[in-house]
Amino acid sequence: MIDLGIGEPNPSSLPLKELQQASVHRLGLQDTSCLQYGPEEGSLSFREALAGFLSRHYKSPVRAEELLITAGASHALDLILSRLCEPGDVVWIEDPTYFFALDVFRDRDVRLVAILTDDQGLDLQAVERRLAIGAPRLLYTIPVFHNPLGVTLSSLRRRRLLELARQQGFLVVADEVYQLTGDPLLTPPPLRTVDSEVVLSLGSFSKILGPGVRLGWIEGPPALLARLRDAGVLRSGGGVSPVMAAVLESAIRLGLQDAHLSRIRALYARQRAHAISLLRRSLPPEVRFTAPDGGYYVWLVLPGHVDTTALAEEAAKLGVAFRPGPVFSLQQRFANCLRLCFTYYDEATFTTAIERLAGLLRPVVSRELAHL
């Protein structure tokens, strides 16, 4: 089975040797502080190293005092819901959105409203229509290399969204974990560069080093971070993974993280170009998609009569899997859509899977033509 539903980095890219080198460096420093309880927000020296790394690669300044260390973006989201929302608060999400985020919301007592998207990301007209009814407590958006859509929110929409957030008094939680995975020339600066007061930005080492380190960050206004750091679990535990954070601090200070980022950017650029060219060549013309400039995903829009959940069963018989559209949707919409991940497998394996999938799709599409 070639499972293009897996949304993970390429296993061959995972920097085991670099992590060992960073561990030997940090744990050889004769400084036991990382083995003790640490500050709730993460150690200052790690946040300074991370701020330096992000400032270089975001090409806009990031300050250590605007960072709080998390166990990844989903932990960040859970923390924000726990500390900044009251039970029953309204939270807006995109339709479609990151499907595991739906599970995180379910575990906290908030009311969800799904807002439309299009091939430029969040639909700002839909936002304005909904604001006429009332503003949410917060909006969860994936503004860059969207999961699952692969699209990026335009500058115009970014400015308008944050104007509305400021006017109507809601927070924007920007899931920007794919920010550094794409073509730097085609990547807009992070959302906080437009208005830093109304945005909490979620970042993660999952996409730039490896998910197994389970470390990420929230970048936001210090007053909001102060409310987040007061969480019981952080106060009790003394911050997230001080040992792992200390090791990643060494990875940054030794230049290992920079070098790894360059390597995976080049790898993902190759995989992306290959995937786009292959999909254009192989898929029937009735299957539409927007070519991504970064991230892990391509979202295929099939003719309206196709049910991708049923199609997945046919695909499984051919040894191919993908994620059907409805899993990304609060109301299980997008029955005719599916998400492919192009980073996990090597190019030859990806090609095999797409050829099988294309073979499956051709008669499905022609059945539609026969109906017309």
Place this chain on the structure above:
Amino acid sequence: MIDLGIGEPNPSSLPLKELQQASVHRLGLQDTSCLQYGPEEGSLSFREALAGFLSRHYKSPVRAEELLITAGASHALDLILSRLCEPGDVVWIEDPTYFFALDVFRDRDVRLVAILTDDQGLDLQAVERRLAIGAPRLLYTIPVFHNPLGVTLSSLRRRRLLELARQQGFLVVADEVYQLTGDPLLTPPPLRTVDSEVVLSLGSFSKILGPGVRLGWIEGPPALLARLRDAGVLRSGGGVSPVMAAVLESAIRLGLQDAHLSRIRALYARQRAHAISLLRRSLPPEVRFTAPDGGYYVWLVLPGHVDTTALAEEAAKLGVAFRPGPVFSLQQRFANCLRLCFTYYDEATFTTAIERLAGLLRPVVSRELAHL
């Protein structure tokens, strides 16, 4: 300032060299799986290693399929509240209890009821009286080397508590993080050995290796663990800290964790004996305490007129700190009590602090005598 309020392991005991050795071993195995997303409950091989370690030291069998890896006991508690409680559910806690647990409960929407304790821990008569009004969803208890009381629940009370839990249908969440820190001959087996179906046991590497690794576990019935592992944050992130878990697996398999546990048990036994003897010798006879057989803490009960919150200000002027009783209590009871930690400082520093504290207490106690 010598702050006996700090409840942490002795910094000189933190096994930096062993952690480096385990990291070099694990990250040299050419197995990148720990850098990827892992299973929600933690990898099977880590849970097997941990089950073997616990079976040896608990002297009762622990099964890998009854373990779920957490980021420590407070994360475990938060996860249990999130997945096994409904908003508004009643949770019973001990009075006094671990003070940061109060913050964890605050972040989840549960109603707390504080149950009395005495010098044998949870007061079972108080439990029975309260059960006449109604049963809770769950009871959070610290049955061994209680924080802050230092006491251990008797076998008789353990059996009665679990009979009641089974009859009345509530869960017992046993915070057993100090289980392995005491005198093995004076440590009862973990609470699940009495009735494994109604108990979730919380354990942590914080007390046996170092808090900065931020790894712990829940041991419980598989059906309950299945509900816990379905948490959105775990499903999204793929388990807690797979890299750190893989390194600790090596620490266990290489025997480093066993050797470290022997060392700290011997260290804590020395520190405990020294603290008890010193306190008996130095404190005025009106100050009562129960000598602990393990854990980090001694709970001092002062004459009823003494306000330890005010006393803390006087102590600070002498360069000594402690945690006043009311921080451990939902209703800020125990105004005349305080908690000391005897593990964090070396014996000479601890002695200096206790001598200053004893000097401060003598006139306070004699003031009371003058009143009589």
